[in-house]
Amino acid sequence: AQSVTQLDSQVPVFEEAPVELRCNYSSSVSVYLFWYVQYPNQGLQLLLKYLSGSTLVESINGFEAEFNKSQTSFHLRKPSVHISDTAEYFCAVSASGNDMRFGAGTRLTVKP
Amino acid sequence: NAGVTQTPKFQVLKTGQSMTLQCAQDMNHNSMYWYRQDPGMGLRLIYYSASEGTTDKGEVPNGYNVSRLNKREFSLRLESAAPSQTSVYFCASSEAGGFNTGELFFGEGSRLTVL
Numbered sequence: 001a002q003s004v005t006q007l008d009s010q011v012p013v014f015e016e017a018p019v020e021l022r023c024n025y026s027s028s029v030s031v032y033l034f035w036y037v038q039y040p041n042q043g044l045q046l047l048l049k050y051l052s053g054s055t056l057v058e059s060i061n062g063f064e065a066e067f068n069k070s071q072t073s074f075h076l077r078k079p080s081v082h083i084s085d086t087a088e089y090f091c092a093v094s095a096s097g098n099d100m101r102f103g104a105g106t107r108l109t110v111k112p
Numbered sequence: 113n114a115g116v117t118q119t120p121k122f123q124v125l126k127t128g129q130s131m132t133l134q135c136a137q138d139m140n141h142n143s144m145y146w147y148r149q150d151p152g153m154g155l156r157l158i159y160y161s162a163s164e165g166t167t168d169k170g171e172v173p174n175g176y177n178v179s180r181l182n183k184r185e186f187s188l189r190l191e192s193a194a195p196s197q198t199s200v201y202f203c204a205s206s207e208a209g210g211f212n213t214g215e216l217f218f219g220e221g222s223r224l225t226v227l
Binding site: 004006009032034041042043044045046049051090092094096097098099100101102103104105 | 213220
């Protein structure tokens with residue numbers, strides 16, 4: 001079965017600084033990759049996804065992630081974060097179509 | 113715009129008690145899911161229902177049962193609650209093939225504590 005490892009449990013950063021949240025996956029077959037965001041006391045929301053085609057995918061609020069097949073990674077980046085980006089971020093992978101595995105999450109805290 | 117609605121939002125049980133978590137969606141989605149979220153472990157799939165009338169086990173089904181009551185509703189039952197089932201439970205729904213598209217819509221969660 002596929003699996004996901006998020007390399008950082010917590011990432012503190014100052015407002016307007018760049019950020020990278022790291023995600024590695026393992027799978028013996030082709031994968032679909034996702035990033036979800038969870039704001040306090042809410043459910044998860046899909047942030048962006050890689051299904052096929054361009055390896056660089058973007059969200060509407062300035063995040064981007066790059067699928068790197070050779071390094072089995074799907075890191076999430078934003079060049080300049082805002083206070084409102086404070087949330088928990090989950091990387092997820094689907095390989096078989098019968099399951100979606102989530103990472104343990106990275107808590108991003110943006111400080112003023 | 114209700115989306116996915118879960119009840120109750122909070123529940124405290126004693127070991128051995130039973131309870132049912134209710135989930136309803138108003139998006140006419142075919143597929144529905146139950147996940148549990150534990151600190152340091154992310155979300156783990158308990159059961160899912162790819163379409164009305166079908167249910168399948170996920171990664172951690174032991175101790176749980178589900179019922180897809182109709183297209184809108186998908187309930188999760190704990191027959192004999194154990195402290196290990198203390199968790200936050202999320203219901204989600206999607207169009208068919210949600211694991212391939214990633215377009216899962218989540219409810220706000222139900223926080224369950226088993227003493």
